[in-house]
Amino acid sequence: MPSATASAHRSANGPAPAALRFSRASVRFGREVLALDDVSLEIAPGEFVSIVGPSGCGKTTLLNIAAGLIPSDSYQGDCQVLGRKPVSGNRDVAYMLARDALCPWRTALRNVELAGEIRGQPMPRRREVARTLLASVGLGEFENSYPKHLSHGMRQRVALARTFSMESSILLMDEPFGALDSLTKIQLQEVLLNLWQAKAKTVMLVTHDLGEAVAVSDRVIVMSARPGRIVADIRIDLPRPRSVKSLQKDPAFHTLHAEVWKRLDEAMSA
Structure with missing residues (x-):
């Protein structure tokens, strides 16, 4: 079933317009590499969708199209x-x-403030937002620390807070926790879920971690090897709000994980 957040955007006249829509998108790099082939996908407002697939199948290319980093005249189809x-x-x-990309000369607080600063937010507003978000990711005591004094996981928490500080309705995420150890990754997945449930954003997450995809998502999109095509769209019927830690003991979580892995294995073996 859709998340409560996504369902809230539906009206009596039917579904709300898609937050993200790809229509028969195909991308070729040079003459030789067809990265994406005829990909169509819709993501509803407030929906959390993860994209999984083999390396090189065009997952990040989809994010870059949505972010406007690949001009519309450089690919076929529509977004x-x-x-x-x-x-x-x-x-x-x-x-x-995937990397935190923090400014080493700015403290944790000032790194989170950077997005608001660039977007012209008044100082009191961006300082308030930054402090609230740092507390939300468990780093309220480290607002004056510089990146070199923070662990990798802590730096990713700062990056997550900075991303949410932009107050954008759509969040694109490219393997944000991929380089972290398993325990830190689960902790940050929990933080991400809590922020998402509080902020009602539309999320499109690219990940190679199938457990992560199942734990956080409303749907998991499985892509084939290059050229990337959608081979499965799996609804994650786990109740919300969720606890990533609790899901590790939930048989339904493991059943869905096995289904995603089965479809991915079939796509890689085809």
């Missing part, structure tokens, strides 16, 4: 972000990368 063509710098879209 709509809140009903409009994607453009670079769209304030409705926040993009979290």
Whole structure:
């Protein structure tokens, strides 16, 4: 079933317009590499969707299209972000990368403030938002610490807080927890879920971690090896709110994990 957040955006006249819509998108790099082939996908407002697939299948390319980093005249098909063509710098879209990309000369607090600073938020507002989010990710005591004094997991928490500080309605995430150890990863997945449930954002997450995809998502999209095509769209019928830690003991979680793995294995073996 859809998340309560996504369902809240549905009206009596039917579903709300898609937050993200890809229509028969195909991307070729040079003459030789067809990265994506005829991909169509819709993500509803407030929905959390994860994309899994083999390396090189075009997962990040989908994110880059939505972020406006690949011009519309560079690919076939269409993409709509809140009903409009994607453009670079769209304030409705926040993009979290695999690396924290923190500014080493700024404290944790000032790194979180950076997004608001760039977007012209008044100092009192961006300072309030930054402090609230740092507390939400468990780093309220470290607001004056510089990145070199923080662990990798703590730096990713700062990056997560900075991403949410943009107050964008759509969040694109490219393997944000991929380099973390298993325990830290589960802790940050829990933080992400709590923030998402509180902020009602639309999330498109690229990950190689199938457990992560099942734990956090409303749907998991499985892609084939290059050229990337969608081979499965799996509804994650786990109740919300969720606890990532508790799900590790839930038979339904493991059944869904096995289904995602089965479809991915079939795609890689085809």
